Amino acid sequence: MTDTPLTDELLAVALQAAERAGTLLQQGRPADLGVAATKSSAVDVVTEMDIAAEKLITGFLAEHRPHDGLLGEEGASTPGTSGVRWVVDPLDGTVNYLYGLPSWAVSIAAELDGEAVVGVVAAPLRGETYHAVRGGGAWLGERRLRCRPAPPFGQALIATGFGYLTARRAAQAEVVRALLPEVRDIRRAGAAAIDLCDVACGRLDGYYERGLNPWDLAAGALIAREAGALTGGRPGEPASGELAVAAPQGLFEPLQARLEALGAWHD
Numbered sequence: 001m002t003d004t005p006l007t008d009e010l011l012a013v014a015l016q017a018a019e020r021a022g023t024l025l026q027q028g029r030p031a032d033l034g035v036a037a038t039k040s041s042a043v044d045v046v047t048e049m050d051i052a053a054e055k056l057i058t059g060f061l062a063e064h065r066p067h068d069g070l071l072g073e074e075g076a077s078t079p080g081t082s083g084v085r086w087v088v089d090p091l092d093g094t095v096n097y098l099y100g101l102p103s104w105a106v107s108i109a110a111e112l113d114g115e116a117v118v119g120v121v122a123a124p125l126r127g128e129t130y131h132a133v134r135g136g137g138a139w140l141g142e143r144r145l146r147c148r149p150a151p152p153f154g155q156a157l158i159a160t161g162f163g164y165l166t167a168r169r170a171a172q173a174e175v176v177r178a179l180l181p182e183v184r185d186i187r188r189a190g191a192a193a194i195d196l197c198d199v200a201c202g203r204l205d206g207y208y209e210r211g212l213n214p215w216d217l218a219a220g221a222l223i224a225r226e227a228g229a230l231t232g233g234r235p236g237e238p239a240s241g242e243l244a245v246a247a248p249q250g251l252f253e254p255l256q257a258r259l260e261a262l263g264a265w266h267d
Contacts, residue, residue, distance in 0.1 A: 093191030109218030119219030150250030196220030200227035206247030
């Protein structure tokens with residue numbers, strides 16, 4: 001699928017919603033921002049701004065696409081009747097945002113019949129908004145994105161992330177301990193959507209993580225694929241909460257195989 005009247009409309013709506021939420025998050029952040037709630041553990045936090053941004057996005061989508069379904073990180077969920085479902089992370093990188101670090105983003109994807117067809121990731125403190133339409137390439141503004149050609153495995157710069165549960169973090173640390181001597185280096189920025197877009201931009205060679213949710217993956221994975229990367233999970237499976245991997249052909253395969261051998265898909 002390349003641009004069609006439907007995908008043009010979905011992209012325009014996603015870009016506007018992401019811009020508005022990004023502005024709210026950037027300009028509306030209170031100086032005394034604190035934790036509003038926790039989820040899976042005491043360090044898996046939600047702020048009042050996560051909630052406010054999701055409310056803004058869901059209201060905007062309801063106004064412009066009232067018959068669509070919705071899945072949002074902070075609890076918004078409606079089935080819809082149009083065949084389109086929005087998958088929304090109103091603030092990817094909440095801990096970064098809480099601490100005043102710049103690596104956070106608004107991630108909005110539109111799925112048609114269960115497959116992502118539009119993805120937008122807005123990173124306001126970078127001054128960057130990435131977008132993709134299935135079959136139409138990935139873009140940063142007017143610049144078409146291309147992932148890096150695959151380097152030798154030992155020269156690959158790989159990003160990852162860590163979960164919030166203690167047992168999972170310990171298992172992930174063991175994977176990093178084994179993988180780090182085998183590659184150029186490992187980065188951990190704290191926002192999956194930005195990591196996936198950095199693969200698309202060529203700022204990273206590859207990325208993997210266990211424990212992601214659909215809203216973490218939907219937009220960024222489409223952007224990475226449209227920039228030429230492969231995405232997947234365990235061998236023969238799509239990216240999922242069990243494991244997500246993104247890298248160009250030639251690096252994807254050995255990275256996926258190494259992660260499988262290291263048991264990166266279980267706690």
